[in-house]
Amino acid sequence: MDKIISKLDSSYKILDNESLSKYTTYNVGGIAKYIIYPSSIDKLVELVKILRNNNIKFKVIGNGSNLIFSSKTYDGVIIKLNYLNKVIYEDNILTVEAGYPVIKLAIETANKGLSGLEFASGIPGVISGLTYMNAGAYNKDMASIVEEVIVLDENNNIVKLSNKDMNFSYRYSILKDKNYIVLTVKIKLEYGNKEEILALIEDRKKRRMESQPLNYPSAGSVFRNPEGLSSWKLIDDLNLKGYSIGGAKVSEKHANFIINSDNASPEDIRNLIFYIKEKVKEKYDIDLIIEQEFVNWE
Template sequence: MNRYVWEMNVMEAFLRTIYDESHIKINEPLRNYAYTKIGGSADVLVFPVNEEQVQQTLQYADLHEIPVTILGNASNVLIRDGGIRGIVMNLTLMNGIERQGNKVIAKGGASLIETSRFALSHTLSGLEFACGIPGTVGGAVYMNAGAYGGEVSDVIDHAVVLTVAGERRILSKDELGLEYRNSAVAKQNLIVLEATFTLRPGVREEMEAKMNELTFLRESKQPLEYPSCGSVFKRPPNLFAGKLIQDAGLQGVRIGGAQVSTKHAGFIVNVGESTSDDYLSVIRLVQQKVKEAFDVELQMEVKVIGEDE
């Protein structure tokens, strides 16, 4: 039983004082917002449009001990079938991007792909690597997202964040503690409102060619025709997770609606109404078999959130 049932009406009534009707949804299926097309319902799902709404929501939740979960594009997230209790905040409406000199300033809910395209339109180089990463800027800072030899830590200057209690902070690159698929944002459960990237003047034709090349590589090698959470596992030192999985004979292995991709073994795809249990069962099987075959422990890159059904 939902332990927040007794206060749902009160919580909903408060949230309706700060959110427009179209920006608040009750008992909303989160699979509609996730790249995996998997996930149970949120008790309350809200779409803030400014920092004040985020702060008010966090402060109310902190006062009443209501859990808050932040979602962007949910591209590297697996949401369990039991859904998420309390308040889920989807930040994708906070998506403004602007230029100041050689800097690009993007809100936390802005698409990382759109941010890289914005930089291209202003002939500012450095974000080309991000042209195919489907997450938001906030999610990219959270996990120090990267691809094809580049990552957020290469170009970020600073970020504006909120604590879970709604306290605003500005963190320098050093304070963000960016490391391979991790950060101080993740460790301290911070919320990214805005990130500033320091770029350099580029040559548009060269930038465009690089982005076209990376897009081709992504589309030709990744199973984009199926829902997935992207690359499931972190890269082991001096190894490649996909190669290990392939060499362990696991490509094409399926449990329920979840399958190790036949196109790229580092991906697990939803090939037919997969549940989160199906997906997690494939993950555990892959980890077990790779450990047995190569004595390598694959660490998950994807974040698993929510409750069992």
């Protein structure tokens, strides 16, 4: 791997032996052998092809706001998308490069009087991360605005997927089951009243600040909501708020958030997640589904 990486041209920003705790919102994770930032979509495609052709393990990440890396070394390449940050506006249709931060996009589009991203104005990921997860809030999700997604498929072909091809459902898209790399996401917004859109974003921000432990590292909601129920309520009713394992704690503010309250290890977080899962199963016979993704545990 070292030899292949050393041959990459100087347009790539390459870091080695970096702690993944800097790249995840839980602030946990082991060392990544390499972190590579491609400078453009073409360079991302080139890099993925090189890594695939040489059987080098890799993972593309956004803002790491849904990820729990183990404390093991990631013996491969983490691809970061910070430089894939262009957006092309054609009236109310936007083509957004994979690494564009969505909170920034929500504010920008609101200021142009475009409505549709208000639901995502507090979700701290990039457009490809939100699309992968079909992230959502306030009964809206990415499925309601995505027109098409351009991906590099597992055979290194560039393919256009329509909204229908994405098979979106609650916190699910086809990307979870395919080895596709998202290059751009086309979204369609609606014309609206700038002041009203900005006011809604402000209101949502206030609600999040009141209800979520935003002053601690976390990765948002830990569990999906079972149909017709709220995970936070099930956990709260078990009096688990404030319960901790090592440095990981069930937030006192929002029972479906685990916070890194005191130098948690990835294992503390994982153990706490499975402890909650077990308690909910015992009491309600419900299998909570984990929304967050474990990486490099096998």
